[in-house]
Amino acid sequence: MRKSKPAPHTHKPVGLKDLSRYLGLSTATISTVLNATPAAAEIPASTQERILAAAEKFNYRPNTLARSLRGMRSHTVGVLVPEISEGYGALVLAAVGDYLLSKGYFFFVATHRRKPELLDEYPQMLRQRSVEGFIVIDTALEKPLPLPTVVISGHRNLEGITNIVLNHDRAAHLALEHLVQLGHERIAFIQGQPYSADSETRWKAIERAAESLGLDIQEELIVQLEIDTFSPYVGYPVVRRLLQRTHDFTALFAYNDLSAIGALRALRDSGLRVPEDVSVVGFDDINSAAFQIPSLTTIRQPLDKMGAIAGEILLQRIQGGANPVEIMVDPELVIRESTAPARPRVEAGTKLESVESA
Amino acid sequence: MRKSKPAPHTHKPVGLKDLSRYLGLSTATISTVLNATPAAAEIPASTQERILAAAEKFNYRPNTLARSLRGMRSHTVGVLVPEISEGYGALVLAAVGDYLLSKGYFFFVATHRRKPELLDEYPQMLRQRSVEGFIVIDTALEKPLPLPTVVISGHRNLEGITNIVLNHDRAAHLALEHLVQLGHERIAFIQGQPYSADSETRWKAIERAAESLGLDIQEELIVQLEIDTFSPYVGYPVVRRLLQRTHDFTALFAYNDLSAIGALRALRDSGLRVPEDVSVVGFDDINSAAFQIPSLTTIRQPLDKMGAIAGEILLQRIQGGANPVEIMVDPELVIRESTAPARPRVEAGTKLESVESA
DNA sequence: ATTCAATACTGAAACGTTTTTGTATTGCAG
């Protein structure tokens, strides 16, 4: 805590004016040449070289603020996200960020923590900072934002925004078909939190898939996530509660991998083996899914692809390009250890009352 | 419904000039009042109220770019991070971000992917964007940056930067002491990747702790992480290799939770049980550590605290405050299921040659 | 000798603020 050192070597960046003085040319000329605008065609090559050389020599970097203020592009976008977290959000954010940076864009991240007032405030503040557009992740937007916007996993069709969505019908079908093929008939479900962007859509898709597969969804086998955490704990209490009610199911389809991992633990704590007693299917395929014990069968969302597409569409829109309403990406079933053939029906349907039949 | 609205985002924000025209006052007066500068004392209350009311009415928001350009504070910092990822990095980044946003600062995230050229380039680009300082996470900085900088888990003492570091000596001691108390003597170690900021410091601390506990570190029980991934896979191949060489150890101290989780799987795939055959200790206490099966004993780094402190110190430095060289935070041992008493020595020391002694 | 067009630039406005300095008006003392 002792010594406050004098600021280390903080010389002022060289500006257009410095170059102007050095070269004996106006800032206008230098600017046009460095930006290679059409007008630069009128400047002879020799002068252009002189300018380039000087810019190089003094390591000239245009001040982005001034440039943006003047009305040119700010090359900045705002990313709205509930939290920077593990799992889903982080992976999408990473992909978005990588894409944007690769295209020379920088981004602000604003974490609204699902607070409506922040969700109102941040877009305004970002706009004050001249972002050119928004990418919104896992957030139920109420009204359209005042700039080009791409929403990842949003399902409201708001005017002017582009949605990047998973093909949930296909996802649900893949998962349920897999379970049905393994002989599962009594399947428990963990629904997403009410505020999670995918919850409703995903559930509707599951209902449709179940019907098309001739599968009955039992009311008493449905639980819903409640707490807002990025720990697998999110899935633990709800599955414990489910298990207090009944053991009469042979498979569990979780809302996401996080809750599936919590479920794994809850099942184990109740003395059930996965997959021998209960098969578990997750959703997302986060990095650690493959490394659970047992490793998790799951529906993979191509999160990196979704992030990259979101970035791509946004930049395209910013440049005045097309404005698709929705872009759908395909999920993939990844079969691992947590699913196996259903245990025989007799045993399955009677676990609680069958003590004497053992 | 005659909606001939010209796209919702065509709405130009109202500026000082608009207010000026509306109020019949100069922008100078309005600015001083809205910013409540000392000079505003000379403006009568009635005028001030008029101004405030108008600003409210038109929802005036000062343009941050213009303000920053004029020389005031940009209220922006740059965060340098190898990748936005799961685990360590994400948790620290989240904490940093929350702190900064809570103080009215926005931040750019730049992911340098450990490429030297990006690590050179991004600070410059961020500076062009008038960030007021840098927060650097898990990155070995080569030279000091030209602005106030706080490094989380950096260990070079570069001029002018503040390091936030874990007390690695205490961490190593906690882990090894725990294992020694459980009777472990032959302990394997997974060292961090050469480029990971903590690798070297952590290892030195482990050596010191081992010595102070009278523990011998066996060369042949040391492996080092190599690949750069945020999947637990990072730990898998190295532990498989270790197990090809020898089974002659009863505990494993991993570089981080991610590699510990990979190790769990590797051990299992080699037919070893955790913790009965081998105890495993991780590092970091990421969210999923508690939900592994077996749940992971680990050294918790107070990542949220480290992130918040980093933000706090940086803002303090930006405001010209003290410039501490280093701030140390304390780890914590979290005992879970993956550690247990060592299996008896005889068995342990002779696994390979003892086939006939069985 | 004037006009014209091309060449190679320059001047200045503009972006939206903040801030320093200046000034018109008023009230009041002398």
Added chain:
DNA sequence: CTGCAATACAAAAACGTTTCAGTATTGAAT
């Protein structure tokens, strides 16, 4: 009635660019 301080504001510069509208110079054509 003059002078002076206080009051309440305004003018303008500045931040670092970009860009539009000029303009000085040259050479050639009329």
